[in-house]
Amino acid sequence: MTSLVFITGASSGIGQALALRYYREGARLALVARRTAEVERWAAEQQLDPARFAVYGADVADLDAMARTGRDCIERQGVPDVVIANAGISIGMDTTEFSDLAVMQRTFATNNVGLAATFHPFVAAMNARRSGTLVGIASVAAIRGLPGHGAYCASKSAVVAYCESLRGECRPHGVRVVTLLPGYIDTPLTRGNRYSMPFLMPVERFADEAVRAIQAQVSYRVIPWQMGVLAKVLRLLPNALYDRLL
Numbered sequence: 001m002t003s004l005v006f007i008t009g010a011s012s013g014i015g016q017a018l019a020l021r022y023y024r025e026g027a028r029l030a031l032v033a034r035r036t037a038e039v040e041r042w043a044a045e046q047q048l049d050p051a052r053f054a055v056y057g058a059d060v061a062d063l064d065a066m067a068r069t070g071r072d073c074i075e076r077q078g079v080p081d082v083v084i085a086n087a088g089i090s091i092g093m094d095t096t097e098f099s100d101l102a103v104m105q106r107t108f109a110t111n112n113v114g115l116a117a118t119f120h121p122f123v124a125a126m127n128a129r130r131s132g133t134l135v136g137i138a139s140v141a142a143i144r145g146l147p148g149h150g151a152y153c154a155s156k157s158a159v160v161a162y163c164e165s166l167r168g169e170c171r172p173h174g175v176r177v178v179t180l181l182p183g184y185i186d187t188p189l190t191r192g193n194r195y196s197m198p199f200l201m202p203v204e205r206f207a208d209e210a211v212r213a214i215q216a217q218v219s220y221r222v223i224p225w226q227m228g229v230l231a232k233v234l235r236l237l238p239n240a241l242y243d244r245l246l
């Protein structure tokens, strides 16, 4: 049984669904977000036992705050068994507009620097203990670029490559790295998107499949399955044909 799960982005969508799924399996939770009041409100609504979770307020892009959060978690709750770097943002950008470079900077600070800063405080302790799983949440947007989403697609591609590098480094120490590529999941992130998203997957169903993939310690999984097929097609599609489809 998984005993302690550390999750960033626990104030919304996928983070909350994963937290609840693990809680129902008996795990203790370390929940991270900037909006801690929202996490506390949700935990009360779900009637979570206060002895089984702790809430940490931090911006994942703030390296000092994340180092402090990691130390606090180890002191209060111990070294996690599973660390899920889930916090992320998706802001549309016009890649040709220089004014949108700020979007690029913010996106990479959160989705990439934030992911590394989430894992960093725990890697040495997990390696020494010779167990643990680090989970990176990428996206099917990692596979092919989409107009208007240059920053997001690039950041999620970088999540895949970063996790792959880390996987090779951690494997000799008995620590696993799992990369998940969600398709379109029904959360505030997709609901707030300026494009309408057909076929949104219920977030609870995503959480079930994600936890199964993490427990199976797969290296890489596209969820949902239908998007997996789409992802394979997209990856195999010749560049010239993809260019014509856009």
Ligand code: NDP
Residues within 6 Å of the ligand: 008, 009, 010, 011, 012, 013, 014, 015, 032, 033, 034, 035, 036, 038, 058, 059, 060, 061, 086, 087, 088, 089, 090, 110, 114, 137, 138, 139, 140, 181, 182, 183, 184, 185, 186, 187, 188, 189, 190
């Ligand atoms: P939501 O917008 O519902 O939630 C995002 C979460 O990330 C919030 O809890 C927010 O907390 C947290 N967060 C954002 N920025 C920061 C920051 N700087 N520091 C700390 N926490 C932050 O999104 P989802 O649940 O949909 O997405 C979760 C992850 O899944 C993201 O990485 C997203 O890219 C990825 N994903 C989502 C898909 C979907 O269809 N929904 C598809 C593919 C991938 P707070 O504001 O309180 O800090």
